[in-house]
Amino acid sequence: MMALLKWPIKNTNKELSERHLWQLFNSLNDVVLALDKDQKILTVNQCWQNLTGVSVDQSLDLPLNHFIHPEDINQWHQLLQRLSPDQSELIWFRLLHSSGEFRWCEMRIQSMRESSLYPLSATLCDITPQVRNEQIRQASHRSLQSLVNRLPAMLYRTRNNISWTIDYVSGGCQALTGYSTDELLNQLEISIGTMIHPDYASYVWEGVQGALQQYSSFDLEYVLVQKDGKEIWVRDKGHGQYSESGVVLGVEGFIFQTQRKNHD
Incomplete structure (x- = not known):
C-alpha cells in the first residue's frame, strides 16, 4: 500500500484527520500525482483509475510514460528537458486506458520544491470530450471545404x-x-x-x-x-x-x- 504523506493540520482543527484529507484527495475529479526523478509515480489519487483503468496500487513506482501514448512520449521528454524548478508547464497528450482506448489529457506540471526540480507534482484533466468535439468540427469543416472547392x-x-x-x-x-x-x-x-x-x-x-x-x-x-x-x-x-x-x-x-x- 502507498505510504501516507504527512499533511499539515492545524491543532485547532482536531477533526480534520489525515484520513479525512485522503478522502478529500481521492474525491477530486482531476488526477493529482507526484513523480520522482525517474518520473515514476510516487502517489496518485483514485481518479487515476477512472482515467486509465489501472488501480493506484498497480501504478505506483511505474514511470508515467508507461501510460502515455507512444506518439506523445517524445513531446513528454521535451517538456521534461525544458522544465525548471521555478516554472510550471502545460502539455496535452493521450493517456492509454487498459481497454486499449486513450483519453486526451491536459497536464499542468511543476516542481514541488524551490531548490530542486524533483519531486514533481502534476494535475491531469480529462479533455477528451472537448478534443473530440473539436475534431468533429474540424472534420466537418474539411468536408465542407472540400465540397466548396469541388x-x-x-x-x-x-x-x-x-x-x-x-x-x-x-x-x-x-x-x-x-x-x-x-x-x-x-x-x-x-x-x-x-x-x-x-x-x-x-x-x-x-x-x-x-x-x-x-x-x-x-x-x-x-x-x-x-x-x-x-x-x-x-x-x-x-x-x-x-x-x-x-x-x-x-x-x-x-x-x-x-x-x-x-x-x-
Missing part, C-alpha cells in the same frame, strides 16, 4: 473597393479564372476587378453599390477575362456584409460560368 463556381469575399480585392476565394477559382487561390488572395494586381471586362466594370460597380445601399442581394451577368485572355460570360450573385451600425464591411457571393447573356 463546386464548378468561385465563392468569394471581397473588400468594397473598385478592385474588389479578394479576402477569401474557393478552389473553384482555378477552373473559372485560370488563377490559383494564392494568385488571387490579397492581391492588388490581380482581383475580381481586374478580371471584369472593362466594358462591364461600371455596370458591375453600380449594380453592387445599388444593392448595398438597399441592403439587398445582387444578381449580375458580365464578361470575365481569364488568365489566358479568354473571355467568358459569368453570373455573379452576392450580398453585402455589414457592421451593427450598417457600415459595409465587404461583399460575398459566388460566380459561375453561363452560356449566354440573359439581358441587354
